[in-house]
Amino acid sequence: MQVSPRRFGPEALALIEHPDTDLLLSAASSWEIAIKYALGKLPLPEPPPRYVPSRMQTSGVSALPVEHSHALRVADLPAHHRDPFDRLLIAQAQIEGLVLLTADRQLAPYDVTLRWAS
Numbered sequence: 079m080q081v082s083p084r085r086f087g088p089e090a091l092a093l094i095e096h097p098d099t100d101l102l103l104s105a106a107s108s109w110e111i112a113i114k115y116a117l118g119k120l121p122l123p124e125p126p127p128r129y130v131p132s133r134m135q136t137s138g139v140s141a142l143p144v145e146h147s148h149a150l151r152v153a154d155l156p157a158h159h160r161d162p163f164d165r166l167l168i169a170q171a172q173i174e175g176l177v178l179l180t181a182d183r184q185l186a187p188y189d190v191t192l193r194w195a196s
Contacts, residue, residue: 085195085196086195086196087194087195087196089193089194090179090193090194090195090196093179093193094179100140101137101138101139101140102139102140102141102142102176103130103134103139103140103141103142104142104144104166104167104170105141105142105143105144106144106163106166106167106170107163107167108126108130109163110163111126111130112126112127142170142174142176144166144170145173147173148166148169148170148173149166149169151169151172151173152165152166152169155168155169155188156187156188158184158185158187158188159182159184159185159188164180164182164184164185167180168185168188168190171190171191172188172189172190176191177191177192177193178190178191178192178193179192179193179194179195180192180193180194180195181194181195181196
C-alpha cells in the first residue's frame with residue numbers, strides 16, 4: 079500500500095524501498111481491511127474496492143491469494159495468537175517461504191521469519 083514513513087521504522091523503510099524486495103499483500107489483509115471499513119473502525123479516503131487496488135498499483139505491491147493449503151495450515155499452528163487474520167498470514171509466510179513485516183510482537187513465537195515494522 080502507500081508507504082507512510084511515520085508508520086515504519088528506518089529498517090522497515092529500507093527493506094520496503096529496496097529494489098530487490100518483492101512486496102505482497104495477502105487477500106487476508108484485504109479482507110480484514112474491508113471488514114474494519116464496513117464496521118466503521120478503519121476510515122479510508124475511498125471504499126476498499128477502489129482504495130486497496132489503487133494503492134497496490136502505485137506502490138508496486140502484488141497480490142497474494144489465499145489458497146486452501148494456507149487456510150488448512152492454520153489448524154497446525156500453535157495457539158500463540160488468536161487473531162484469525164494474523165494466523166492466516168503466518169500460515170502463508172510458512173508455506174510460501176516469505177518474510178512477514180509486522181508490528182505485532184505476539185507473532186514472534188511462530189516458526190516464521192519476521193521483520194519488525196517499527
